[in-house]
Amino acid sequence: MNQPRNVPDLKPSTGYKPWKNLRWWVLAVLFLSGIVNYVDRNVLSFTMIDPSFKRDMLGLPADAVLTPALDGQFKEQMGFVDAAFKAAYALGFLLTGWLTTRLGLRRGFSLFVMIWSLAGMLTSLVGSIRSLALARAGLAVGEAGNFPAATRTVSEWFPQKERSIAFGIFNASGNIGIILTAWLVPFLTLQYGWRSCFLLTGLLGIGLLVAWLLIYRPLAEHPRLSPGEHALIRADEVPEPERASVSWWQLLRYRQTWAYAGCKFLIDPVFWIYLTWLPDFFNSSEALDQKLDLKNLGLPFLVIYLVTDVGSIFFGWLSSYFLKIGWSVNRARKITWLICALCVVPIVLAAQTHSLGVAIGLISLATAAHQGFSATLFASVTDLFPKPLVAQVTGIGGAVGAISGVLLALVAGIIRVRYGYFPLFVVAACSYLLALGIIHLLVPKMERVVLAPD
Numbered sequence: 001m002n003q004p005r006n007v008p009d010l011k012p013s014t015g016y017k018p019w020k021n022l023r024w025w026v027l028a029v030l031f032l033s034g035i036v037n038y039v040d041r042n043v044l045s046f047t048m049i050d051p052s053f054k055r056d057m058l059g060l061p062a063d064a065v066l067t068p069a070l071d072g073q074f075k076e077q078m079g080f081v082d083a084a085f086k087a088a089y090a091l092g093f094l095l096t097g098w099l100t101t102r103l104g105l106r107r108g109f110s111l112f113v114m115i116w117s118l119a120g121m122l123t124s125l126v127g128s129i130r131s132l133a134l135a136r137a138g139l140a141v142g143e144a145g146n147f148p149a150a151t152r153t154v155s156e157w158f159p160q161k162e163r164s165i166a167f168g169i170f171n172a173s174g175n176i177g178i179i180l181t182a183w184l185v186p187f188l189t190l191q192y193g194w195r196s197c198f199l200l201t202g203l204l205g206i207g208l209l210v211a212w213l214l215i216y217r218p219l220a221e222h223p224r225l226s227p228g229e230h231a232l233i234r235a236d237e238v239p240e241p242e243r244a245s246v247s248w249w250q251l252l253r254y255r256q257t258w259a260y261a262g263c264k265f266l267i268d269p270v271f272w273i274y275l276t277w278l279p280d281f282f283n284s285s286e287a288l289d290q291k292l293d294l295k296n297l298g299l300p301f302l303v304i305y306l307v308t309d310v311g312s313i314f315f316g317w318l319s320s321y322f323l324k325i326g327w328s329v330n331r332a333r334k335i336t337w338l339i340c341a342l343c344v345v346p347i348v349l350a351a352q353t354h355s356l357g358v359a360i361g362l363i364s365l366a367t368a369a370h371q372g373f374s375a376t377l378f379a380s381v382t383d384l385f386p387k388p389l390v391a392q393v394t395g396i397g398g399a400v401g402a403i404s405g406v407l408l409a410l411v412a413g414i415i416r417v418r419y420g421y422f423p424l425f426v427v428a429a430c431s432y433l434l435a436l437g438i439i440h441l442l443v444p445k446m447e448r449v450v451l452a453p454d
Contacts (some may be wrong), residue, residue: 018226019176023233024156027166028152028160029208029215033113034173036204038275039148039181040120042141043201046185046297047194049079056194057129072417075280079413081133082276083406088137092144092403094248097395100148105156106216109149110209118144119203123198140402144254145380147398152391155382156219159233161323164336164379168316171375175305175312175367178275182301190295246389248396254449256384257393257441261400263377268401269408270344270428271370276409277416277424278304278363282356286420290356300356304364311368315340316375329383330446334436336376341432343369348429351422366428372433385449 019025047053054074055064066074100108119138126132150170158166161275161399181201188197219225251257282292284298290301315336322332350359378394385393408427415423 004023016223016256018229019224020226022222022225022229025215026157027151027169028066029211030153030170031173031176032211033091033109033146033150033208034170035177035180036113036208037116037143037409038174038177039201039204040116040187042178042181042186042275043120043123043197044081044136045155045276046181047189047197048074049279049283050189050194050438053189053194056127059128059133074414077129079409079411080103081129081136081410082272082412084133085136085140086272086402086405086409087304088140089144090406091397092141093148093395093398093402095141095395097249097392097398100145100152100391100395105152105218106213109145109212109216111147112142112145113209113212114142115145115206117202117209118142120202120205123202124195131403142359143399144395144402148394150390151378151381151394152387153216154378155387155390157233159235160383161320162327163382164245164319164323164376165313165316167375167378168313171316171371172309172312175308175371176210179302179305182300186295186297190314204229248392251393251396255440255442256447256449257396259376259439260381260384260393260397262438262442264397264401265404266431266435266438267370267377268398269405270431271374272408273412273424273428274363274367274370276345277412277421281418281421282359285351285359285430288356289354293355300360303360304367308367308371311343311365312371312375315369315372316379318372319376319379328446333376333383333446334440337432337439340369340373340376341436342351343372343427344432347425348422349365351420351425351431373435380446383446384443389449 025219051066052062054060054066054071055062057077058070058074062068090427096108096112102108117141119135123132125137126135135453151167154163154166154170159309166355182200185197188200217223219230252304278301279297282288282293282297318339319332319336322335325331327335344366347362350362350366353362354358381390381393381397412424
């Protein structure tokens, strides 16, 4: 009986000295990509509380007084900038998911890094809300490629039992990026002005691109991969019929696609709230007795996103642990999601407490649970779909999540100005339980999509 072409028994020797645990080196590059991606993405969240940035975007002279009315106008306009980013992000997910499949990971991801790095540096030249929105849209198109490419890479380079922890580690990278942003951007802004932040952080993509080109090759072609590690990675792979391509419309016929996209619609905007508005929350929340500014935002963000890193890796490990002790994929993934969803619920109290420490603790728990939920969700795509389709499905889900983010961004600034943060945190508290309900309704048993041969 012939062995399926896509599941070789043994990788032949290439003549190169193998690297031990090469798959973890590949993951290290993905981890770096997450850091750079989130640094470039979150620069704006910190510069937007700088008075000079506000004056420049509103077209005011350097000595103009920022009245409450002007500040409110700025925040509402930033909601539209955020919406422009997310609209481009949605389009970018569809394009990059498709391009990842067509160009291959090596060339496709290289293109995405170049686009987002260039757009990040060009942001240092903007002088109005309109030009800022255009620059952010360009950044979004490139950055959208990060998750489809990373999901496809993990599905290619890790066996099923390791994918959840791999995604947990990858997801943690964004939190490191936010921590670096929280420390680096205030310093650069206060010392050299807000424009230096976008220029210097955009340059980080060059280092990422070099690392990617040096380390990544397709699994079957990598000269440094040992036969033993190759066999380990492919040990639990399910032979599947080869397909040249599957259209987006064909993917939408599957309940698994709708389950993933429905989850992204509900949970992605919540993390966007944290990314976009947390600096403003600590700077201007009506409830908190202590307000923070650029000089003292670093420590709270260090605490929040270190806890988030722990949560991302822990919940990724937990789902993998459940599989290793013999639980079914269905039970392991859904129990992990349930635990994460329950951990988010207390965040409603963060908008009501007067204690800065309590607010930081509640937000830390919620962001950690989000990353755990998200890491397990990424792993579920590799459970439910053949490897060639992983990037496309991730792109569809990311686009749906970004569209939902646009809808929330259009009203988030207005809600923030008129009603405070309580309504936004109520949305956050409910979203994950609703997402789990959608998954269970559409995919009561986590069954893999079976494609018919071409």
